[in-house]
Amino acid sequence: MGFPDLRTPKTELDQRNRQLQQYLRQNHIDGAVVVQKADLFYFTGTIQDAHLYIPADSSPVLLVHKNIFRAREESKLEIIEPLDGLKRLPEQIMRFVKTTPRRLGLEFDVLPVRNYLTFQRLFEKVEWVDVSDAIRRIRAVKSPFEIDLMSKAAKLSDRLAASMPALLQEGMTEIELAGQIEAVARKLGHQGVVRMRLWGHEMFYGHLMAGPSAAVGSYLASPTGGTGIGPAVSQGPSRRPIQRHEPILLDYVFVFQGYLSDHTRIFTIGDLPDDLIIAHEAMEKVQAEIKTAAKPGIKAGDLYVMAMEMTNEMGYVDYFMGHDHQRVRFIGHGLGTELDEYPFLARGQEMVLEKGMTIALEPKLIFPGKGVVGVENTHVVEENGLRQLGQYPDAITTVAMKP
DSSP states (O other): OOOOOSSSSSSHHHHHHHHHHHHHHHOOOOOOEOOSSSHHHHHHEEEHOOEEEESSSSSOOEHHHHHHHHHHHOOOOOOEEEEEGGHEEEEEETHHHHHHHHHHOTTTTTTTTTHHHHHHHHHHOOEEEEEEHHHHHHBBBBOOHHHHHHHHHHHHHHHHHTTHHHOOOOBHHHHHHHHHHHHHHHHHHHOOOOOSSSSTTTTTEEEEEEGGGGGGGSSSSSSSSOOTSGGGGOOSSSSBBOTTTTEEEEEEEEEETTTEEEEEEEEEEEEOHHHHHHHHHHHHHHHHHHHHHOTTOOHHHHHHHHHHHHHHHHTGGGTTTGGGGOSSSEEEEOOSSSSEEEEEEETOOOOOEEEEEEEEEEEEEEEETTEEEBBEEEEEEEEEEEEEEEOOOSOOOOOOOOO
């Protein structure tokens, strides 16, 4: 029995490249050079060290520095050629185009300045323009192929959450439990890398913290933070022992064949105080209302306003998505091959939801000195609202105390 073909189908790659080519033609751009890993994977099916040239009116060309053999194995693009040094990029591109390009696109949002200056030097007569927003908008709407991969990732998130009760023990440290959960994730096929686009942001598997630790803010653009194990990476699990009767946050990202599921569940050893249980149930209600309202055509920012109004009426607005100056101004985010894709359900966002967008919706309450309650699930936008991809119960999971 052979191994399954994990390559992105050629029909997928062709459709993605055609969408960007249409944008290039409409905006009088001769072509685009794509170098960022997530974008490379999206348009080529490989992340080998390469430059992808997408001309406006002919076939894409993947020019590979390292490893050409793997690139040809992994990608179903028709033109994959070696690139012997960046200085040869202009002449390599000219082998495959009809006319000399005068206006080219780059991913300005992620391209280092040094790389940009190198492109300017190599292509002396070219005007460089930003195509990163166009790429992100194309990537925001997922194909059935992508949604299937994200559905599989969500099922693995469910299995990861289901493994928690058997591993959870009073007195073990957060980092000890995180290590055991991450071992389960790897056995289930987690790729081990969670990609983020925002400069200076990084993520391992996610956040696993208990009680007051979970309510400690960090540098990450997230409602939760955690102290981590030191200043070098001051987020995530710490060496604090887990105690009974406190909320234990499992906010982990599962990545299956490049595609993400973002998933939060709350656990406890013994019962939680009633006020935290009621607060958690309130977040389940917020999730339910937003899921119904998030239909194609609604502005992403309007959903944020709706959630803020609900939590204000419930009396939780001061703790919703953070406390005081640590509050984040969103309630959900797009995801796919990166954790921070379009759309953002955030204050002032004018982007309109479209069918096929995928969104991690994460209404949470952060109580300093107590911990975090709430839920997060990955969804796909459909005609009647958000369809949840995972199935593990949203309610708090209580683990019996041992004598």
